[in-house]
Amino acid sequence: MAVPEAKYQKVINWITGEIVAGRLQPGDRLMSEEKMCKKFDLCRQTIRRATQELAERGVVTRVQGSGTYVGGVIPKIRKERYMNVAVVSTFYESYIFPPTLRGIEKKLSESGYTMQVSFTDNRISNEAVILKTLLEKDNIDGLIVEPSKGALPNPNIKYYKEISDRHIPIIFFNDIYPVLQMPCVRLDDWEAAAKAAQLLIDAGHKKIAGIFKLDDGQGHRRYSGYLGSIIKANLKTHSRRIFWIDTELQQELAEQEEYLFKRIEGCTGIVCYNDEVAIQVIDIALKRGIRVPDDLSVVGIDNSNLAEICKVPFTSFSHPKEKLGEKTADNLLKMIDNPLFDGNYIFSAKTVLRNSIRKIQ
Numbered sequence: 001m002a003v004p005e006a007k008y009q010k011v012i013n014w015i016t017g018e019i020v021a022g023r024l025q026p027g028d029r030l031m032s033e034e035k036m037c038k039k040f041d042l043c044r045q046t047i048r049r050a051t052q053e054l055a056e057r058g059v060v061t062r063v064q065g066s067g068t069y070v071g072g073v074i075p076k077i078r079k080e081r082y083m084n085v086a087v088v089s090t091f092y093e094s095y096i097f098p099p100t101l102r103g104i105e106k107k108l109s110e111s112g113y114t115m116q117v118s119f120t121d122n123r124i125s126n127e128a129v130i131l132k133t134l135l136e137k138d139n140i141d142g143l144i145v146e147p148s149k150g151a152l153p154n155p156n157i158k159y160y161k162e163i164s165d166r167h168i169p170i171i172f173f174n175d176i177y178p179v180l181q182m183p184c185v186r187l188d189d190w191e192a193a194a195k196a197a198q199l200l201i202d203a204g205h206k207k208i209a210g211i212f213k214l215d216d217g218q219g220h221r222r223y224s225g226y227l228g229s230i231i232k233a234n235l236k237t238h239s240r241r242i243f244w245i246d247t248e249l250q251q252e253l254a255e256q257e258e259y260l261f262k263r264i265e266g267c268t269g270i271v272c273y274n275d276e277v278a279i280q281v282i283d284i285a286l287k288r289g290i291r292v293p294d295d296l297s298v299v300g301i302d303n304s305n306l307a308e309i310c311k312v313p314f315t316s317f318s319h320p321k322e323k324l325g326e327k328t329a330d331n332l333l334k335m336i337d338n339p340l341f342d343g344n345y346i347f348s349a350k351t352v353l354r355n356s357i358r359k360i361q
Contacts, residue, residue, distance in 0.1 A: 002220065002243070002325075005126075007040075007042055007046050008042075008047070008049040008050040008053070009050070010040055010042075010044045011036065011040055011042070011046070011047055011050035011051075012050045012053060012054060013164050014040075015030065015050070015051075015054060015059070015060070016054075016059065016199050019059070019070060020323075021066055021091070021361070022269055023283040024070050026068060026070050026071035027069060027070060027071060028069065028070045029066075029068065029069050029070075030051070030060065030065045030067065030068045030069070030070070032067065032161070033047045033051075036160075041090055046216045049241070050224060051068050053139060055068070058072050059071070060172070062345065063339050063340055064162060064181070064182070064183050064342050064343065065340050066167075066169070066176075067164070074236060075358035076334070078135060080127040080141075081177055082139045082140060082141055083112055083113050083114060083116055083139060083141065084114050084115075084116065084139060084140050085113050085114070085116075085140060085141060085142045085144060085273060085329075085356075086115075086116050086117075086118070086119045086134055086140045086142075086144070086334065087101070087104055087115055087116070087143075087144045087145075088117075088118050088119075088120060088127065088131075088143070088144070088146065089101070089117070089118075089120070089145075089146040090119065090120055090121065090122040090146050090147075090148060091119065091121065091122065092119050094232075095276075095302070095304040095306065096174070096302065096319060096321060097146075097232070098120050098199045098327075099321035099322040099324035099325065100173065100321055100322065100324055101117065101325060102322050102325060103321070103322040103323060103324065103325020103326035103327075103329065104144060104198065104270055104324075104328060104329040105325075105327070106247055106325075106326060106329075107311070107325075107326045107329035107330050107333070108329050108333075111319060111333055113141070113319060113333075114161075115203075116140075116344070117346070120148045122148050122149060122155055122247050123148060124148050124149065124155065124156055126270075127154075127156050127210075128155070128156050128159065131156055131159035131160070131163070132159065134163065134215045135159060135162060135163065135198065136196035140168060141168070142168060142169045142170070142171070142174065142274050142332045142335065142336050143159075143163060143169070143170045143171070143331065143332075144171055144172075144328055144332055145170065145171070145172050145173070145176075146172065146173055146174050146175065147172060147174075147175045147176060147177055147216070147217075149215040149216060150175040150176060150177055150178075150215075150216045150217045150218075151214065151215055151216050151217050151219065151220055152215050153215075154177055157177060157179060157180060158224075158236065160177070160180055160182070161180075164182075167339070169335035169336055169339065170182050170341075171183050171184070171185065171331055171332045171335065171343045172184040172185075173185045173186060173325070173328045174186050174218065174285045174320075174324075175216050175217045175218055176261060178217070178335070178344060181342045183335070183342065183343030183345070184343075184344060185327050185331060185332065185343070185345045185346075185347075185350060186218075186318050186323055186324070186345075186346060186347070187218075187320065187324070187346070187347050188227035188346045188347060188348055188349050189217075189218045189221035189222045189225065189226055189301075189348045189349075190221045190222070190228070191225060191348060192225065192317040192349035193210075193221070193222035193223070193224075193225030193226040193229075193271055193301065194226065194228050194229045195225075195229075195317060195349060195351060196225075196226065196227050196271045196299040196300075196301065196317060197210075197225070197226045197228075197229035197230060197271050198229045198314075199299060199351070199357060200269035200297055200299065201230075201233045201267075201316065203297065203357050203359045203360060204357065204359060204360030204361065205268050205297060205360060206235055206268070207241070207264065207266055207267045207268055207269070207270040208226075208230065208235070208241070208267060208268075208269045208270065208271065209241040209242070209243070209244075209263070209264035209267040209269070209270040209271070210223065210226045210241065210242050210243070210270065210272075211269045211270065211271070211272050211273050211274045211281070212226070212241045212245070213241065213244075213245075213246065213249055213250065213273050214244040214245065215246045215249070215277065216247075219244075219273055220300065222271075222273060223242070226271050226345045227229070233326060240263055240264065241267055242263075243263050243264065245273070245277070250273070250276065250277060251276075253277065253280040253284070254280065254283075254284055256276055257284050257288075260281075260284075260339055261284070261285075261288065261290075267296070268295075268296065268297060268358075268360065269296070269297040269298075269299070269357070270296060270297070270298055270299070271299050272298060272299065272301070273301065274300060274301050274302045274304075274305070275300040275301065275302045275304040275306040275307050275314075275316055276304075276306065277297055277300070278300030278306070278307070278308045278310075278314055278316070279300075279307075279310045279314075280297070281298055282298055282311060282312050282314065282356075283310075283311065285298075285317070286312075292314075292356060293312070293314045293355065293356050293357055294357040294358055296357045297356060297358050298312075298314050298356040298357075299314065299315050299316065299356065299357065300314055300317075300319075301316060301317045301319070301349075302314040302316060302317070302318075302319040303316040303317060303318040303319060303350075303352045304316070304319075304350065307352070307354065308354075312355070312356055313354040313355060314354050314356035315352065315353050315354045315357055316351065316352050316354070317349040317350065317351055317352065318350045320347045324347060327345050327347075332343060
């Protein structure tokens with residue numbers, strides 16, 4: 001009895017057939033995974049299996065954030081050089097971006113590049129205007145981006161693909177649009193939240209709440225890290241102890257004060273999405289007569305100046321900020337010179353202890 005042909009083999013046969021027929025030449029880029037999924041009525045995983053096998057044979061070369069190319073050759077490099085890099089970020093006034101921007105600017109200027117900066121205010125409509133303008137002007141050598149609400153579906157993906165089609169390298173920082181599979185430089189969010197929860201567990205806390213962002217990938221990764229430590233310690237998980245916020249609610253947490261403290265009632269510790277959330281939680285708790293850390297232990301993430309100036313200085317996990325900016329810019333410059341360069345990089349989370357965790361006997 002004949003063994004049925006594996007689904008991914010159809011893709012392999014078609015690609016090799018196109019190469020043999022001369023319709024695909026060395027250096028040509030294959031159609032996107034999305035288009036191949038539609039062409040063969042297969043899922044991305046199956047398409048990826050086929051291209052991975054061809055890559056292992058040396059038939060094609062997969063380039064992170066750019067595509068898959070015929071042969072073991074370096075794909076086309078954009079010939080024009082404008083010595084100009086575009087940087088798109090969410091908020092300027094946040095405690096993360098100013099030092100990150102300094103790091104980006106430092107590395108770019110050292111290599112003779114100018115930098116044009118735009119801000120989306122974390123709105124995809126603003127992001128669309130910025131990307132369309134960049135496409136119209138077509139005068140950049142590379143693009144550095146902080147996603148707008150990266151965990152949500154985004155109609156601007158088409159603009160990023162068009163920029164990539166022009167052989168302009170793109171690198172993200174802090175977060176990524178997963179569907180693009182482009183390189184990203186970021187903090188190890190999973191590790192930071194896992195360590196935060198573990199600190200509370202090691203201090204004897206059994207009921208640990210968490211506040212995480214719903215509309216960005218950082219929030220999802222931090223929730224996953226928190227949950228990993230809770231499960232590893234064989235503690236009970238309860239959805240009531242998790243409070244999800246979005247960008248707008250993050251800035252006005254006090255508006256949900258009653259609901260928040262009803263959700264976390266009975267908890268002795270809480271892991272906060274970042275320092276901005278942690279300082280609000282502490283302020284609200286103190287106003288309600290809840291002592292920190294005696295009644296509620298609090299841990300933040302990012303180790304900003306907020307962690308030090310808070311009424312109760314709190315334990316947090318350092319965000320590399322300026323170093324992250326330098327690394328992002330440095331990796332983009334390498335991608336400009338060599339499209340095969342893998343621009344991904346993850347910084348480890350370092351603990352900065354302060355007096356916000358009570359040890360339970």
